[in-house]
Amino acid sequence: MENPCHMCMPMGGILALKGIEKSMVIVHGSQGCSTYMRRHIAEHFNEPVDVGSSSLNEKGTVYGGAANLRTALDNIRRVYQPKLVGVVTTCLAETIGEDVARIVKEYRQDNGIDMPIVAASTPGYGGSHNEGYWLTVRRIVETLATTTERHNKVNVIIPSMSPADIRELKRFLAAMGLDYTLCPDISDTMDQPYLPVYSKVPAGGTPVADLCRMSGAPATIELGVTIDGGVSPGKYLEDTFGVPLYRVPIPIGIENTDAFMAALESISGKKRPAAIELERGRLLDAMIDSHKYNFAGRAAIFGDPELVYAVTQACLENGIRPIVVTGDKNGNLSRLLPDNEMTSETIVLSDPDFNLVQERAGTGAANIAIGHSDGRFLTERDGIPLVRLGFPIHDRVGGQRLLSVGYTGTALFLDRITNTLLEDKYRDYRKNMFNKYFQQPKNERQRKGVAAL
């Protein structure tokens, strides 16, 4: 593999668990894994990310890591007093065959604690951070949701998204008069305000009590159309507790946002307020303003499949041709994309590396890239400008503040794309036109010719 497009499973697990109220994560494995992941997360969100490690050393690797994991649990509880601990495994822990579920069960029994501990088996070699994310969300729901009485909080299953995007979703839910449980919700935990007093465990996240009661919700909206039923938390809630499931894409683009709003309307039985209708109108206005510029766009789109799907849809409805998009191993993304003139050149790469993305972007004459920071090589080496979106963004600030969902967010996102295309056009057009059309006066050309001899 040359220049990876994704990270490893436990990374996704950490991101998911960071969205639970007063939670802490322990990465069961050697020290380095958790440190590298913390570094990446800290750089993207610019937030402190305290993640424990069981710091497996040679002894733990040979004789089993149960003792290390127990010590880690003790110490994390002592220093942080969490309300929930997530334990994700690494390559090392999985290879030496750690039975984390059992260790955790015994630990809880021996210490007589009822604080929930969510164990997710996330070997780094088992899949990407995206797969680790969904698996961990599913484990959170499986571990916590128990039969309860019916209530009116709608479940919203959140894929890996920016805190700003999640806040926008909350605004929509509130505007529709809906009470909700977002799972998980990093909108506050990974985008903390500056406060006079620092708190080791950031405020926010989904309350554990709400997670336990997801089983009694009137419905689940899952922003996940690319994942299989086997890892879908919404599917689990539907199968186990009969909670009706709406699966919609991340609301980027007008159609995807319409789909999200339609789900909210159907669940609440209410029509959307006029103010949101106006936002939709403004988005349309913005799409018209920039449609000609966007029509010149030929995009390389990469990142988490769920985000890639939504972005590709948004590109398609704005006349931007997807040239290369990165898919998922299950192939759902390529099945979901329409097959028409706009996608006639689209290549969906499952399980790709950046080398392949770069090659395809080159042969397809892409002129814009949309995705996380690791795509900066496309700019550096091939001159394809990058609109940063998704995770990780580690060479720019503000990854956590990028707003791209909903009607307003889509307009902002489109502006970022259009302006990047314009910048590219304006930068070179004088030179390009000169080279293409300017004919030097004859005598001058002759003189030059003489000089050159």
Place this chain on the structure above:
Amino acid sequence: MSETTVAISEREQFIATKGRRKNSLKCDADSIAGCVSQRACVYCGARVVLNPVTDAIHLVHGPVGCASYTWDIRGSLSSGSELYRNSFCTDLREQDIIFGGEKKLAKTIDELVAKHPAKLMFVYSTCIVGVIGDDLAAVCKAAALRNNLEVIPVESSGFIGNKSAGYRAACEALLKLIAPVDRAQAAASRTINYLGDFNLAGEAWIIRDYLAQMGVQINTVFTGDSTSATLKGAANASLNIVQCAGSMNYLAAQLQELYGIPYMQVSFLGIEDTAKSLRSIAAAMGGGAIRAKAEVLIRRETDRVLPYINKFREKFIGKKAAVYVGGGFKAISLIKQFREIGIEVVMIGTQTGRREEYDTIHELVAEGTVILDDANPAELERFMTSQGAHLLVGGVKERPLAYKLGLAFIDHNHDRKHPLSGYDGAVNFAQEVYSTLCSPVWKYTAGKGGG
């Protein structure tokens, strides 16, 4: 209750306060599970040291995550090949873990070599490679013969120690690369190797230029902007100077033993250490004309930068700094460098400092300074606050903590994009301290950062 009581009692041995407790700091031990150590792993240590070798293929034998997290995140610069900025890996999957990864490794090497002509490849082992027991050395040896290039295994399984073990693994790998020479000839070469500079933002170039002005030629740098060819000829030098001791002392000692090349410690952080180091290099290289040229350089550069430094100094009166960095030697330099700009260090810690380094730190710092090994965020928070620090020096993971506490922050790690070495570096350092400590933003916070 002692001054340094922390939530986890085992951690107390790793923390000392000058003047209040005996200097009995524990160090060089495994991190305690669940303590949220800021340390990285063996692979990380090895990768940091070797990655600046510009024309090598750096192949991670392991799963994708390890390769992904280390792809081009460092600020090392190259004057030639850019091959080192790629991230290659064998992308081990479940099946490989069960049946072993040797075949995949061999195949990956062959494919990479066919695509990227190179003379040298480093193959790093990660956590699981150590567990599944792939014979890295054998695969590398066979691949080298098959493809006619040097393929050097780097034994850097993550769990076999911490970052220092990775430094050691990197040095072992470099030793395999260096070609043996006739000692007598080497001593006559009158060139030096510069060890422990990774050419972050061109730092090795700055030092190379100083030495050139003194009439001293650098043979090769370990490993900033180095190539397989320059490293191979390392044994031709007559002197080794070592900047980053943590990573390179071992190599220096080995080179002395194997080739009789003497070595000395230098530091180019801060104007005081820079001048001192240039003088000792001049002395070691035979004094005379070299020494005279060094003096000219030192005078000229000091005169040039001192006015800037002094201007900044005035702004920093009464400010206190906290330091948390990777190695002990850098920590020592930073204490001195902060003094140059009029700032006292009130908390200092490292990830992998050694006993001698902590002794030096203890001597250098003022009474009441807290010294800690392998600290965690809870401790950093606690001591920065209780010690009244206005500023933290650290890496990416520490930055958000400082900011959330309303403290100023300085990057001092491998990611930075501006040089901190030599005279320009000293000005950059003071300038960076100024840009953070004196930012108007602190007016709107609790006021600690700006004071």
